Amino acid sequence: MASTSNEAPAVPPSLSLPPSQFARLQPHAYLLAHLSPPAATNQPSIRANGREPLQFRTTSANCGSLTHTNGSAVVRIGDTAAVCGVRAELLHTDDIASWSVARTSSASTNKRQRLAELGEDVTEEDNEDEDDQDRAHIEDLSLLVPNLSLSTGCAPGYLPGAPPSTTAQSISHEILSLLHSSRLVKADDLRIWYQPPNLGPEDEQMDVDEGAGKKAETEEQKPREIKAYWVLYIDIMIISLAGNPFDAAWASVVAALRDTKLPNAWWDVDNETVLCSDDVSEAHKLTLRGLPVASSFCVFEADAAAGWRAKPIPNAQQQKKDGKGRWILADPDGYEDNLAHERVSIVVDKEKNGKTVILKMEKVGGWTIDTEDLRRLVDVSSKRWDEMKQIFDQC
Structure with a gap:
């Protein structure tokens, strides 16, 4: 005996996919569909x-975010965020094995200083010598030490306990190379000078006119000595990785260096060591060369x-x-x-x-x-x- 049913016929399953699943299954086709819309639509x-x-992407920067650093910055480019902190430590020239050879290169710096004190013009050749010396000191003595790390959970592929990735090592090397090639930091900002007093008996025998006396005093004055350097440890951490980490990391480095302040330091002859002032108002900022943007x-x-x-x-x-x-x-x-x-x-x-x-x-x-x-x-x-x-x- 036949029976009838009031149930509606079954609807066939839909063959379309939501955009989120389409993007996961066919990422290339998904991006291509956005970049090449149908010509009839006249859409860009x-x-x-x-x-x-x-x-x-929308970019923002916030400086001075970390308290226990000489300079810091947080830069966000879209969903990619980088935190950079700069720590300054002293490097005494007595601890540099090759300093007895490297100290001879300070003659050009002393020459440039004497020319400035005498009111004479500094030639372009003198500036080039100073730039070459700056780069040589920063590179040879490793005064800039960047290190980038990808924090756990910044992206799905970075799990706790994993060794440093090749991406982090590659970006660290790129940042170091760019710091050297751009000559962003001046070596003179990292030098701690000492001017030895001129206690010779000839100072009391000067009987020339005032102008010549000043010139003779300048010429006979002992050259300044570099007693120590500031070494800048530049630590960058990518806390959120959503593409293009280099631009965010480099921007955080530049912003942190612009925020960096070094304490007023001098050489104490009695204790034969470098002393630093606790007065924040005496600290000085770095004088960077330009503003490189990646x-x-x-x-x-x-x-x-x-x-x-x-x-x-x-x-x-x-x-x-x-x-x-x-x-x-x-x-x-x-x-x-x-x-x-x-x-x-x-x-x-x-x-x-x-x-x-x-x-x-x-x-x-x-x-x-x-x-x-x-x-x-x-x-x-x-x-x-x-x-x-x-x-x-x-x-």
Whole structure:
């Protein structure tokens, strides 16, 4: 006997996926769908995070966040956050094995000081000698010691008890190299001088006029001696990693060095040691050379096999000419960074006249970035410098 049922027919399961699952299962296709919308819609290329291709994430900086340091800063670029603390320790020249050889290079510094005291002009050659000496002392004596670490839980792949990652070691080396090449810190700010008194009997026999007397006294005055150096330990910790750690780490280093104050120190002859003042008002800030700003970019290609193909695709040059098939993305986040095989890092600074100076340009992987692209990225980096300067000035 047949029976009837009032139940509704079963609805077939939907074959569509929510955006979050689509992004996990097909990350390349998901980002490509955002960057290459249908031509009929007339929509611009928008990244999955809602930014334009050459748009940077929101950046903020806060200086003086750590109390037990000589200088500190917290920089956040999007969801990537870096904390930097600068600690200063004394290095006596008596503890430097090669100091008996290195001390001869201080002659150029004393010469420059005497010229300044006599009111004579310091030549460009003298400035170059001082710059070379600064770089030699900072590098040879290791006066700047950066160290970057990725804190536990900053990203899903960083678990407790794991050894230092290659990423942390690589960024630490990049920061050290950039500190040396940019000559950001002046060695004279790290030197502790001592002026020996001139107690010779010839001081009482001076019977010349006042102007010549001053000149003779200056010429006969004993040269200053470097008794110690300040060594700056620059510790950076990435507390949140969401792509582009180098820009955040370098920005935190620059902001922390701008915030660094060194105590007033002098050589005590009686105790033969360096003494420091407890008065905070006597501390002096570092006089940095410029304001280097790092800007990183990555290249996303429509061809999913671009990362491992041995031969270029046949129409790659035509696609590049038409501006199709690849996108240059500024300040890539963690999602985009995993999909890119070509990266560019540019560090620029600006002179007082507004001229942009390239301090570093590095390209890793890929083959699509050419000279025209690099010129355009330098212009973008120059605009980024203006934004970062405003942020640092408010820090």
